Each structure stands twice: as structure tokens, then as C-alpha cells.
Amino acid sequence: MQPQPADNAARSVIDIAKLSLTFETGDGPVHALSDIDLNIGAGEFVSFIGPSGCGKTTLLRVIADLEAPTGGTISVNGMSPHEARLARAYGYVFQAAALYPWRTIAENIALPLEIMGHSREEQAERVRRNMELVDLDGFERKYPWQLSGGMQQRASIARALSFDPDLLLMDEPFGALDEIVRDHLNEQLLKLWAKTDKTVVFVTHSIPEAVFLSTRIVVLCPRPGRIYDIIDNPLPRDRGLDIRETAEFLKVAHRVREGLRAGHSYDD
């Protein structure tokens, strides 16, 4: 059942126990997350999937210390999320590329390095390496608004990887792109993951994307946001786009879909 080698499961990167988050609003409390239990081991690729309002983005933001939980415990690399953020433990890729238009692509990728105080030579070297990693070499001097949406998102991935964090948090990074570009970037992301051996937590609302990318799929459901199912993906780590036609792939996708359907309340 467990497809992961034992040594990877040995070190856990994210430990979440009994976590809850309630927003106080004018209309009373909103239970964004409730009773979340989850462990993510080193080298895993875990996807959060669920309908909008299920708290998948909120959960990712809690891991990144962009939101504070109101109950339960969470540790990232054995530290609190706050300490982990100050230690620059993770790179975060947002829904939008959020590149600065007054900086060239190379300067955008160098932004976290500047903030973290790397030397000029170090910056140049890391920018070069990461631009190569996302296939953007040759576009160093271009400005973001001169690039397509897919290229901008690749640049933002290179920016998140530039300071070489072990953990990559991605919040629907390809949600705004068209199907073809999305397939291409999914394939590239898998290669990149295989090459760098990072732990990836990936938020999506696309079933094929989740099944294609992940080693484990976490299905969330709304009101209150909670985990409905955790599915181990038996597909081999080394996979191409055509694996999506296989029976095994469809079986996993079916289980995810069943989970989404069962967890969804039809009262609205």
C-alpha cells in the first residue's frame, strides 16, 4: 500500500494534529479548518484537492505562517511555522506570478536572494541555475510583461526555488493557464521535482492534475473545512502525460471524484 521508500517516510517535514482555524466575521464564526490531522514526509508530493471554500488554500497558508491557526498544533521542519518562515524553510508559489514589472526576469528571481543577503556572484550563479531549471535561459533581460502567462509562472517557480528551500508550497499555480500550457508545466514540474528531490505541497481543484502529480492526494470538503480522504497514489514516480489514459490512473481519479462528491453537501 505504501509506495514511498522507508527512508523518506522516516523524516517528517510537516506535522499537523487537531488543527483548526475559525475566522470571526460579522455573520458569526466561520470554521475554515476543523480537526485536521496530517503528516507529510520528506520528498513527498502531496496535493490538496477540494471544492472552493474547503480550506485547501487556508491550510497551505497556515503551513506558510500566512494565517495563524486557532487550535491544535503544527510543526514545519520541527519548528513552529513562524520560526520556519524566519528560517526561510519554504518557497511559496502563488496563484498569480506576482513578478515586479520594474525588474527584469533575472532581477525578479534574484529578489529573495537580495533580501536574504547573498553575495552578487552567488546571486548571479543561482539565478542562472534556476532559470535553466525552468527552461527560461535567454530571457534574463526581458521584463515580466513581455512574457506569456506560462513563462511568468515558470519565472515565479524559479524565484521560489532560488534560495534552495527543501519545501515548495504551491497554491493553484497553473489555475489561470490554458489546458495545453498546464499539461506542459505539469510535466516540467514532475521532472523538476525528480531532479531536486524537494517536498512539494500543491493546492489544486483539478482531479487529473492532482492524480498526475502527487504521491498522495488529500481530499478536503467544506463547512467546516476538513479532510475527507487521503489517497496513496500507486503510480510510479517516473510518469509521462500518457499515463493519464491507463486504467490505474483512472481508478485513482475515480476514487478522488467519489471523495469529492461524497464530501460535498448538496444543500445549496
Next chain:
Amino acid sequence: MSPVTRILSTLALVVALMGSMLTVVETPIMTLGLFALPVLLVGVLLSILVLAPYRTGLLSGARACAALTGVSLLMAAALLGTVSAYPAAASHGFWAYVLVAWAMAWLSVEELSGLTPQSPLGQRLVALAIPLAFGVWLLILWQLAVVGFGVPRVLLPAPSEIWLRLLSSPQILWEDFRQTFLKAVLIGYALGCGSGFLVAILVDRVPFLRRGLLPIGNLVSALPIIGVAPIMVMWFGFDWPSKAAVVVIMTFFPMLVNTVTGLAAADRIQHDLMHTYAANYLQTLLKMRLPMAMPFIFNALKINSTLALIGAIVAEFFGTPIVGMGFRISTEVGRMNVDMVWASIAVAALAGSLFYGLVTLIERVVTFWHPSVRG
């Protein structure tokens, strides 16, 4: 050919033909028709020669534009020469030809704006030629009207008189310019914009200042400059510092408000991004929020470049040493030296436009990335 150009060219052609039967100038001793004024006669004949094929469509495009421009300028020169030889004596025929020349100028600009040159240099020249033609024809019509109708120069001097005044008193105008622009305006502008900017950073950093200082800043901006200027004279003396103080008061608030707005321009994702890098306040300010605020800051710099000049000139109405553009305007009006007043206004307008243009130029360099600049 658009309906407007069709009507205008027909009208110009008819008026040019009919005008030959009218008197052009009436002096107390004689009446002169078109045929007594050979230069004007040549101009009118050429206009008919250009207008007729233009109206029928034989002449169009760049050639029509060149012909219309050339003949309309020739007409303008002939009319200007005639009117200065017989000032305040213009008759019906004269105004008929003014109408013809103006119509041809209109048509030439119409043709010019229809041109689409291939080279970027050509496009830039066309873009420059259109406002230039407007400006030149404004001056020509002004000159013709003032001299032709014999308008008293106390009411409105002719452009030629203002030009002569500019040429004959450069010393006085330069002294005024130095006193008002180089001292009061520039120093007041730098201090006002600079302090507005710094206070905006402070207001942004300290929340209670935002609630306390912004309303007071609003109050200061609402102070009538006419009321403040005499008080500044009492505080800072007659010389330029009191005028610079008025400029500071006028320019402070636009800069404050725009910078505060600009600092809030970054959206949530961009703030989150800096947060994930654990960037400190200064890094976030310098690497994200200030570049983001630049379009707003330049907005204030542009508004202030004109406000500063107005403030300094008006402030000089309330006590000043015997130099300065505001002083010159207020005293020369009293002496009926209206050409000097207009010369000062011309200098102020030119200085103000150049200042504004310079700020705009710097803006284009700094905010090259903004959608409104990168095109």
C-alpha cells in the same frame, strides 16, 4: 473627403472669389481694393489655384497638405504686412481673406492628421506639427484681430508688441525669473515635495499619525493662499523665503496624499510574497512599496510643478522687494504697461511648461514599466 472639409473648402473658394469685389482697407484718405495690394493679390490667386483642385479631389494627401500650408502661410504673411501698414483700417475684404487663410490652415491640419508616415521619425514630426500649427495660427489670428480692429493695447496687446518687449527687456525679465522661479519656486517645491514625502512615510509607518495628521494636512491644503501669503510675509520677511513658504504649503498636501495612496498600492499577494521571504520593513519599503508608489508620486510632482509657480507669483502680490514676476505683473498693470505684463506671463507660461515637461520626462524614465508608459 469628410463633410466638414467639403463645406470648408467650398466656403473658402466662394469667399475668395467674392472677396475680390470687396474693399480691403479704408484709410481716412483712400479706399483700397484687392488690386491695389499686389502681394495680397498674388496670395489670393494662389489660394484659388490650390483650393479649386483640392475641392474637386484632384489634389490630396501629402501634396495637398504641403500646398495648403504654403499658400496659407503666404496669405498670412501678406495679410500681416497689409494690416501693419494700415492698422485699424481693415475692411470687409480683409476679413474675407482672413477667413480664407484660416480655412486653408484648418484644411492643411486636417490633411496632416490624415497622413500615416511609415518611419517613426515621420510619425513624430506629424505629431509635433499639428500642435505647432495650432499655436502659430492662434498667434497669427490674434495679431490680425488686434491690429485689424485697432484694439487698444491696454485691453490686449498684439503678439508682436509682447515679442518686442521680450527682446527689449531681457535684463528685467531674467532678474524676475531668477527671483521667482529659481529661488521661490524651486526651493519651495523641493522643500514642499520632500517634506510631504517624508511625512507620508511616517504616516504610513505610525497608524495614529494617519488618523491625526491626515485631517490636519487636509485642513492646511484648504487654507486660502490669499490669506496665508501676507502672514508668511510677516513671518519670513519680504524676500523670497516667504514666497517659498507659500509654495511649501501648496505643494505639501498633494505629495502627502498621493504618496500615502501609492504606498498602499501593492496588493495582497505581493505583501504575502515579501512576508514569505521574511523581509523586514525597510526591505519591503525599498524593494516593493516605493517602486509601486512611483506613478502616484510623479502624479503629485506634476500637479505641484504648476501649483508652485501659481503660488509663488500670487504670493508676490502681498509685499516683495522690487523684483519678481508677481511683483512685475501687479505693478506694470497699475502703470498700464500691459505689454510688460504679458511678457512676464509668457515667461511664466514657458517656464511652467518646461518644468512640467521635465518632470514628465523623468517620470517616463522611472516608471517605464507602468502600463500607461510602456504603451
